[in-house]
Amino acid sequence: MFITKFSFGPLQTNAILIGCPITKKGAIIDPSLGSSAAILQKIAELGLTVEKILLTHSHWDHFADAASLKKKLNVPLYIHALDAPNLIKPGSDGLPLFFPIEGVSVDHFLEEGDLIEIGLLKAEVIHTPGHSPGGVCFYFREESLLISGDTLFQGSIGKICFPTSEPEKMWTSLDKLTKLPSETRVVPGHGGDTSIGRESWLSRAKEIFSE
Numbered sequence: 001m002f003i004t005k006f007s008f009g010p011l012q013t014n015a016i017l018i019g020c021p022i023t024k025k026g027a028i029i030d031p032s033l034g035s036s037a038a039i040l041q042k043i044a045e046l047g048l049t050v051e052k053i054l055l056t057h058s059h060w061d062h063f064a065d066a067a068s069l070k071k072k073l074n075v076p077l078y079i080h081a082l083d084a085p086n087l088i089k090p091g092s093d094g095l096p097l098f099f100p101i102e103g104v105s106v107d108h109f110l111e112e113g114d115l116i117e118i119g120l121l122k123a124e125v126i127h128t129p130g131h132s133p134g135g136v137c138f139y140f141r142e143e144s145l146l147i148s149g150d151t152l153f154q155g156s157i158g159k160i161c162f163p164t165s166e167p168e169k170m171w172t173s174l175d176k177l178t179k180l181p182s183e184t185r186v187v188p189g190h191g192g193d194t195s196i197g198r199e200s201w202l203s204r205a206k207e208i209f210s211e
Helices: 036-046 066-073 167-178 202-209
Strands: 002-008 013-019 025-029 049-054 077-080 108-110 115-118 121-127 136-140 145-149 185-188
Touching: 002 036, 013 036, 013 185, 025 036, 025 115, 036 066, 049 066, 049 115, 121 167, 167 202
Parallel strands: 025 049, 049 077, 077 108, 145 185
Antiparallel strands: 002 013, 013 025, 115 121, 121 136, 136 145
């Protein structure tokens, strides 16, 4: 598979481009503020046909460029229903907006267990509420890859003190991730990559991070 990570915006949010090398079909995950030009350039370099935009959750730094990319590429946008309202009306989740963010319509609602096809690649949807109600991770089982959004970082987890956060649900979400193979590569929403095995503290997350 092709995977390229672009860190953009004031929070250095990771936008991700996924591509199938056989079919040259692709998907954009979490297009962060200012990432669209670099993403479009990479799409052209790889000769990809992007078919969808996938969002791990609806905090503004993860979808700031979604509206412009959706218009330019004429592709559908996917997100979990519980996080959809903030896409339509950015800022409705109670987080301050430091930049004007254009709202964007949702075409498909993601659910636990959905299988998203990107050419011959298949991403399983894992619903991981906690950081936000509709947070999800995308698990490419065959490629041993997890796109974790803001659920899991290298050595840490997403904040659970935001207005729509649900701390108790975060522990259940993280427990789901402990069931993945230890060699699973994790590409998070911020910072560097890690693996499930390296994050050996996952089973003790509530003890470590509970406020």
